[in-house]
Amino acid sequence: MNKKELIIFVIFTFFVGFLGAFVGLKVMESKLVTNENIKAPAASEESNVEDENMQLIQEAYELIEENYVEDVEDDQLLEGAIQGMIDTLDDPYSSYMNVEDIKDFNEQIESSFQGIGAEVSLVDGVVTIVSPIKNSPAEKAGLRPNDQILKVDDESLEGLDLNEAVAKIRGEKGTEVVLLVQRKGVSKPKEYTLVRDDIPIETVYDEIKEVDGKKTGIIEITSFSETTAEEFEEALTKLEDNGMEGLVIDVRGNPGGLLDSIEEILHHFVPSDVPYLQIEDGNGEVDKFYTNLDEKKPYPINVVVDEGSASASEILAVAMKEIGYDIVGEKTFGKGTVQQAVPIGKEKDQNTVKLTFYKWLSPEGNWIHEKGVKPTVEQKQPAYFYTSPIQVEKTFVLDQNDEEIAHAQTMLKGLGYDPKRDDGYFDEATKQAVESFQKDHDLQVTGEIDEKTAGKIETEILDIIRSGEEDLQLEKALDVLYK
Amino acid sequence: MNKKELIIFVIFTFFVGFLGAFVGLKVMESKLVTNENIKAPAASEESNVEDENMQLIQEAYELIEENYVEDVEDDQLLEGAIQGMIDTLDDPYSSYMNVEDIKDFNEQIESSFQGIGAEVSLVDGVVTIVSPIKNSPAEKAGLRPNDQILKVDDESLEGLDLNEAVAKIRGEKGTEVVLLVQRKGVSKPKEYTLVRDDIPIETVYDEIKEVDGKKTGIIEITSFSETTAEEFEEALTKLEDNGMEGLVIDVRGNPGGLLDSIEEILHHFVPSDVPYLQIEDGNGEVDKFYTNLDEKKPYPINVVVDEGSASASEILAVAMKEIGYDIVGEKTFGKGTVQQAVPIGKEKDQNTVKLTFYKWLSPEGNWIHEKGVKPTVEQKQPAYFYTSPIQVEKTFVLDQNDEEIAHAQTMLKGLGYDPKRDDGYFDEATKQAVESFQKDHDLQVTGEIDEKTAGKIETEILDIIRSGEEDLQLEKALDVLYK
Numbered sequence: 026m027n028k029k030e031l032i033i034f035v036i037f038t039f040f041v042g043f044l045g046a047f048v049g050l051k052v053m054e055s056k057l058v059t060n061e062n063i064k065a066p067a068a069s070e071e072s073n074v075e076d077e078n079m080q081l082i083q084e085a086y087e088l089i090e091e092n093y094v095e096d097v098e099d100d101q102l103l104e105g106a107i108q109g110m111i112d113t114l115d116d117p118y119s120s121y122m123n124v125e126d127i128k129d130f131n132e133q134i135e136s137s138f139q140g141i142g143a144e145v146s147l148v149d150g151v152v153t154i155v156s157p158i159k160n161s162p163a164e165k166a167g168l169r170p171n172d173q174i175l176k177v178d179d180e181s182l183e184g185l186d187l188n189e190a191v192a193k194i195r196g197e198k199g200t201e202v203v204l205l206v207q208r209k210g211v212s213k214p215k216e217y218t219l220v221r222d223d224i225p226i227e228t229v230y231d232e233i234k235e236v237d238g239k240k241t242g243i244i245e246i247t248s249f250s251e252t253t254a255e256e257f258e259e260a261l262t263k264l265e266d267n268g269m270e271g272l273v274i275d276v277r278g279n280p281g282g283l284l285d286s287i288e289e290i291l292h293h294f295v296p297s298d299v300p301y302l303q304i305e306d307g308n309g310e311v312d313k314f315y316t317n318l319d320e321k322k323p324y325p326i327n328v329v330v331d332e333g334s335a336s337a338s339e340i341l342a343v344a345m346k347e348i349g350y351d352i353v354g355e356k357t358f359g360k361g362t363v364q365q366a367v368p369i370g371k372e373k374d375q376n377t378v379k380l381t382f383y384k385w386l387s388p389e390g391n392w393i394h395e396k397g398v399k400p401t402v403e404q405k406q407p408a409y410f411y412t413s414p415i416q417v418e419k420t421f422v423l424d425q426n427d428e429e430i431a432h433a434q435t436m437l438k439g440l441g442y443d444p445k446r447d448d449g450y451f452d453e454a455t456k457q458a459v460e461s462f463q464k465d466h467d468l469q470v471t472g473e474i475d476e477k478t479a480g481k482i483e484t485e486i487l488d489i490i491r492s493g494e495e496d497l498q499l500e501k502a503l504d505v506l507y508k
Numbered sequence: 509m510n511k512k513e514l515i516i517f518v519i520f521t522f523f524v525g526f527l528g529a530f531v532g533l534k535v536m537e538s539k540l541v542t543n544e545n546i547k548a549p550a551a552s553e554e555s556n557v558e559d560e561n562m563q564l565i566q567e568a569y570e571l572i573e574e575n576y577v578e579d580v581e582d583d584q585l586l587e588g589a590i591q592g593m594i595d596t597l598d599d600p601y602s603s604y605m606n607v608e609d610i611k612d613f614n615e616q617i618e619s620s621f622q623g624i625g626a627e628v629s630l631v632d633g634v635v636t637i638v639s640p641i642k643n644s645p646a647e648k649a650g651l652r653p654n655d656q657i658l659k660v661d662d663e664s665l666e667g668l669d670l671n672e673a674v675a676k677i678r679g680e681k682g683t684e685v686v687l688l689v690q691r692k693g694v695s696k697p698k699e700y701t702l703v704r705d706d707i708p709i710e711t712v713y714d715e716i717k718e719v720d721g722k723k724t725g726i727i728e729i730t731s732f733s734e735t736t737a738e739e740f741e742e743a744l745t746k747l748e749d750n751g752m753e754g755l756v757i758d759v760r761g762n763p764g765g766l767l768d769s770i771e772e773i774l775h776h777f778v779p780s781d782v783p784y785l786q787i788e789d790g791n792g793e794v795d796k797f798y799t800n801l802d803e804k805k806p807y808p809i810n811v812v813v814d815e816g817s818a819s820a821s822e823i824l825a826v827a828m829k830e831i832g833y834d835i836v837g838e839k840t841f842g843k844g845t846v847q848q849a850v851p852i853g854k855e856k857d858q859n860t861v862k863l864t865f866y867k868w869l870s871p872e873g874n875w876i877h878e879k880g881v882k883p884t885v886e887q888k889q890p891a892y893f894y895t896s897p898i899q900v901e902k903t904f905v906l907d908q909n910d911e912e913i914a915h916a917q918t919m920l921k922g923l924g925y926d927p928k929r930d931d932g933y934f935d936e937a938t939k940q941a942v943e944s945f946q947k948d949h950d951l952q953v954t955g956e957i958d959e960k961t962a963g964k965i966e967t968e969i970l971d972i973i974r975s976g977e978e979d980l981q982l983e984k985a986l987d988v989l990y991k
Contacts, residue, residue: 075573077853078586079566084852085590085604085861086558093597094790094845094864101596103561107568109592113584114576121568150667184633307577362577369567370560378568381577 082106107378108186114381117147117187118364122377126188127366140195141202141219143168144280144333145187146358151175152182152190155358156278156333159247160491162219167414167487168206170278170333175214176205196221208413212428215416228282229256231264236503242269243499246290249282249337254289261293272322273502274341275329277354281336284363284385291344292316294326295388301344303386304363311386327351329502330400336360342398343387352400353502361385361394404501408447409439409486415479422473425451433474436486437462439495565589590861591669597864600630600670601847605860609671610849623678624685624702626651627763627816628670629843634658635665635673638841639761639816642730643974645702650897650970651689653761653816658697659688679704691896695911698899711765712739714747719986723751726982728758729773732765732820737772744776754989755805757824758812758982760837764819767846767868774827775799777809778871784827786869787846794869810834812985813883819843825881826870835883836985844868844877887984891930892922892969898962905956908934916957919969920945922978 086106090097100123107121120126142161143154154172157163174182177193185193196202200221207214230245242264246253264272281287288302295301300313328345330338335358346352363383370376386392405411412432421430431449437458438447444455456472463470466481474482489495569589573580583606590604603609625644626637637655640646657665660676668676679685683704690697713728725747729736747755764770771785778784783796811828813821818841829835846866853859869875888894895915904913914932920941921930927938939955946953949964957965972978 074582075566075569078582078589079562079569081586081853081859082565082589083558083562085593086562088850088852088861089593089597089863090558092790092848092850092863092865093599093602094788094866095597096790097597099557099561102593103564105593105596106561106565106589107592109590109595110568110572110585110588112592113588114572114578114580116576119576305577307575307579365575367571367575369571370564376564378571380572380575382575383577 103376107376111378111380112186116362116381118360118362119378119380120186120188122188122366122379124375125192127375127377140221141204142222144335145174145191145194146335146360147187147190148173150183152185152187155280155335156331159278162222165487166217166219167483168204168217169208169411169413170331171209173207174204175207178203179205198222211413213416215414227256228253229260231260233264233267233269234503236271237507239270239507240268241503241506242272243275243503244272245275246279246338248279249286251283251286253282253286257290258293269324271324271506272326273329273499273506274326274345275499275502276334276338276341277329277331277498278333279335279338280333280358281338281360284337284340287337287340288314290341292318294318294322295344295348296320299348299388301388302340303388303390305384305386306382311390321348325350325506327353327402327502327506329498330354330357330398331498332356332358332397334358334398339393339398340385343391343393346398346401347388347391351402351502351505352398353402353505354400354404354498356399357393357397359393359395359397361392402501402505404498406497407439407495409436410490412436414483415474417474417476417479420473420475421451423451423453423456427451430455430474433479433482434458436482439489440482440485586859590859594861594863595669599845599864601843601845602861602863603669603671605671605849605862607858608675610858610860623704624687625705626677627818628657628674628677629818629841630670630673631656633666635668635670638763638818639814642761645705648970649700649702650966651687651700652691652894652896653814654692656690657687658690661686662688681705694896696899698897710739711736712743714743716747716750716752717986719754720990722753722990724986724989725752725755726758726986727755729762729821731762732769734766734769736765736769740773741776752807754807755809756812756982756985756989757809757828758985759817759821759824760812760814760981761816762818762821763816763841764821764843767820767823770820770823771797773824775801777801777805778827778831779803782831782871784871785823786871786873788867788869789865794873804831808833808989810836810885810985810989812981813837813840813881814981815839815841815880817841817881822876822881823868826874826876829881829884830871830874834885834985834988835881836885836988837883837887837981839882840876840880842876842878842880844875844879885984885988887981889980890922890978892919893973895919897966898957900957900959900962903956903958904934906934906936906939910934913938913957916962916965917941919965922972923965923968 086102090099090102104121104123111119111121141163142158143163144156145152146155147153152174154168154170154174156170157168174194176182180193182190182193194202198221202219202221204217204219205214206217228247228250232243234241234243244257244260246257291301295316296318297316300315302314303311304314305311326345327350328342330342330352331354334342339357339360342352342357361384362381363385364379365382366377366379368377384392384394412435415432416429421427427449430451431447434444434447434455437444440462442458442462444458446452446455459474459478460470460472462482463478468478468481569585573582573585587604587606594602594604624646625641626646627639628635629638630636635657637651637653637657639653640651657677659665663676665673665676677685681704685702685704687700687702688697689700711730711733715726717724717726727740727743729740774784778799779801780798783798785797786794788794809828810833811825813825813835814837817825822840822843825835825840844867845864846868847862848865849860849862851860867875867877895918898912898915900912904910910932913934914930917927917930917938920927923945925941925945927941929935929938942957942961943953943955945965946961951961951964
């Protein structure tokens with residue numbers, strides 16, 4: 026199935042913060058029991074400290090509940106205490122989940138859910154886009170990796186944890202949400218209005234292309250959900266049955282997902298003589314995991330990545346890199362930890378702690394956390410992939426100097442109307458470029474950038490980006506595949 | 509004793525966040541016992557919820573301690589849980605205090621301590637100066653009310669509570685600390701280097717002045733500590749014995765302190781027919797407090813306040829205002845709550861929760877929280893009291909346009925070299941003002957503002973501010989006293 030033929034639904038995930046190489050609830054419940062069994066004969070000194078601390082926490086709980094000047098809810102104190110303990114870990118991937126959070130979470134790993142279609146993470150305490158999902162409201166609106174979301178519907182996200190922030194951004198299909206977004210290198214935050222939509226069910230898209238006269242398969246993986254490994258195997262088998270002579274795996278913008286899923290996929294590629302993955306626990310003990318594969322695939326393979334490739338995508342990228350395949354594109358996100366969601370209490374669906382249990386290491390034992398995977402073949406997209414929308418508060422004219430004019434210049438160049446500068450100074454050449462663009466697009470030829478002209482420039486640029494025709498990273502991957 | 513004759517030591521308090529109208533540990537311990545007695549027969553449903561929540565908190569505690577990928581300390585989880593519960597209150601005046609915090613706290617109410625001499629509060633999560641203490645390192649360095657402290661010795665304060673932030677700022681006498689400070693209306697944060705010093709022991713300063721031929725007392729109260737009420741009574745008696753015919757009470761920059769202290773002082777002024785204070789608890793029950801005073805003082809009185817007057821200072825200001833005295837100056841800070849520090853656990857000195865127990869209301873029942881007390885006679889200080897230091901990265905010359913030039917213009921005007929504009933444009937008149945200033949102060953006459961000239965302008969301005977000669981608020985208070 027070719028992804029271009031699909032109507033792709035939209036998604037709001039926060040996989041990076043949430044699923045990221047996740048092992049699953051079921052496994053965890055038995056694991057917890059094990060832990061409790063282990064704990065019973067622990068040193069009594071340790072449990073004395075714990076008993077005393079619990080006594081203190083209870084005193085504080087009662088003190089606050091009975092004496093604070095305003096009303097205090099029991100649940101508020103419960104959530105506050107657990108979140109407060111987690112906050113001391115200084116780990117953006119650990120969090121407390123209440124009933125609402127767990128509902129969202131289950132929707133995400135199991136079936137469809139509704140949102141704006143961007144994966145977010147906390148970076149320096151600010152909600153930051155890891156990557157917008159293909160064809161999502163977030164992507165259509167022009168949001169980019171590393172955009173910081175400051176406000177949602179005029180409410181500040183400051184001080185919220187990732188789950189709380191995401192709860193504000195998510196919502197039912199068809200509803201509107203207004204985001205105030207700060208982009209690096211842009212002086213003022215801007216507002217984006219998005220209409221929420223459904224998520225995609227499919228996570229794997231494949232096509233076959235003739236490259237240097239060879240049948241070349243391209244498999245794109247958009248996230249690692251429960252069905253991804255199976256989808257991937259189907260696609261791979263189909264391509265191989267069709268006589269594929271080389272394979273490009275594209276995990277750009279893929280924020281990760283279930284650990285199981287990426288493990289199954291690696292079983293197709295990593296031979297049994299090296300671990301495909303290493304997992305290190307809190308005591309520094311390392312488990313190495315192996316496939317039972319005799320040898321590598323008979324055809325060349327490479328993997329395309331960008332700064333939105335995180336977690337499970339990085340497990341794939343670094344493993345493929347270390348067994349000798351090319352990695353093409355840009356440095357990846359850098360998430361090297363594994364979380365588990367552990368239900369607590371008797372009613373197992375009511376309260377859950379998502380906690381970072383493990384580090385994952387590459388086959389050779391490297392930890393890419395906060396570093397990312399460096400490609401073997403670096404390739405950026407054209408400059409206009411990284412520019413901001415043009416904010417036209419007043420029509421821009423000859424001799425003006427403005428950051429917004431710089432964005433327009435970069436885009437005009439991308440559209441073939443090169444003004445020969447992109448520093449934001451509106452010179453004669455820029456005027457001529459604008460005039461040519463206006464002539465070609467049935468706009469009034471003024472040589473000035475008004476709202477209508479800026480809007481048309483942006484639409485044309487987004488069309489190019491979506492068409493995939495100027496996808497330099499994919500081109501490069503295909504280009505080096507048989508070299 | 510005249511305050512001008514004193515060598516005033518320096519202080520770091522965070523009274524506003526800390527003492528603010530504080531009732532005292534001793535009282536509180538017995539109070540706590542009362543609460544526990546009350547609690548025993550409480551509804552069993554309520555205590556079931558609590559038991560279940562404590563069970564959940566304990567499960568989360570164990571889960572984190574045993575499974576988190578990095579080492580976790582028991583104390584870290586204890587503090588996190590208590591701080592997390594307090595964080596849900598969204599009250600900057602409630603906090604958890606560990607052994608270190610309590611030590612600092614006791615030093616503050618009892619004797620001397622060491623720091624930079626600024627009272628700070630959390631405003632929108634940012635550590636904000638309420639007011640620098642007179643002659644403190646903070647005041648000498650030019651810090652002002654509402655300045656935001658972003659970093660201390662290059663460490664960000666983001667996400668810290670008030671106690672944690674203060675712990676970073678405080679330190680031993682003689683040590684240096686570098687603050688990164690953001691001032692409203694100034695585009696970039698600036699660094700200030702301060703040398704920490706001792707606190708003042710005295711909190712009350714008095715003098716007598718001839719105004720309209722009348723012997724006029726001025727009593728300044730810098731904070732409300734354990735000795736303040738006694739110091740105040742001594743000063744008042746001495747002034748009255750000397751035949752004082754009118755009194756100005758100055759609580760500018762006074763961040764508050766012990767509730768006892770201001771209560772005793774109000775006993776001198778508020779007659780028994782109105783409450784001098786009302787206290788409202790969490791159930792909305794209100795206690796009214798009365799003096800046994802027959803009548804008001806026979807001489808006129810007014811109170812001088814500014815935006816640094818907080819908490820106990822506002823109890824004084826609003827009470828005096830409502831019984832008919834003038835309040836002169838600027839709107840006060842706006843803190844209308846009362847905290848108590850309650851030790852928890854068996855070792856009473858190890859862990860303490862400082863919690864907002866009450867609202868305090870004015871004699872007439874008004875709550876000034878986040879509103880402040882509006883003066884009856886508004887009077888600002890000269891413009892140069894509110895300007896920033898001049899940051900000279902490159903010498904400023906004719907025809908330049910810069911915010912820093914605006915600060916210099918305001919200061920030059922204050923020094924009698926009026927450039928007739930303060931918009932930051934360096935025009936011919938500004939050049940002439942700079943030249944005159946340079947001539948009068950033995951500087952090279954360049955007509956340009958270089959680092960040396962800017963430094964001299966600032967020094968001259970600080971000298972005027974410290975001399976008290978241009979204190980328009982105090983002048984106004986004396987001016988209206990007998991009207």
